[in-house]
Amino acid sequence: MHDYFAVAASVQYQPKQNETLEQWQFNVPLSLYLAESLQLDVNMGWTQSDHHLDKMWSLASTYNFNELNKLSLEFYKSDSDSVTSTQLVYHYQIIPEKLSIYTSYGQTLQSKPPSWVGIGLSWASASF
Secondary structure, three states: OOOOEEEOOEEEEEOOEOOEOOEEEEEEEEEEEEEOOEEEEEEEEEEEEOOEEEEEEEEEEEEEOOOOEEEEEEEEEEOOOOOOEEEEEEEEEEEOOOEEEEEEEEEEOOOOOOOEEEEEEEEOOOOO
16 A cells, blocks of 8 residues: 555535425545555545535544554544544454444544544445
8 A cells, every 4th residue: 555545526415305405515535645554634525505615624644553453543623613623533344344343532622512432333345
């Protein structure tokens, strides 16, 4: 993975339905592999809901301890939030390249609102 990078773009659109407002979201993530075990991720995005445009950004670094264990530190903020948040995420690959579990702890840099914890599961299937 050394000396590689990845860039992508995503667009999401939700038309107005019943009580929900029309929404769209656009993201541009970029990943740089600084070393075999160190990755840097940058994401810029925009969300529009009922004529209100909200910009957001995030910056994360991921360190691979080995094939199964990773640790990420992420900073992110959006225009609608008055504070920058940070999140520490531990990744464990239960089945390498297929099934991963994530646990996270997050906190705003200004200590308000309270911190949070999370857990997630990711399944990757073979490409078409």
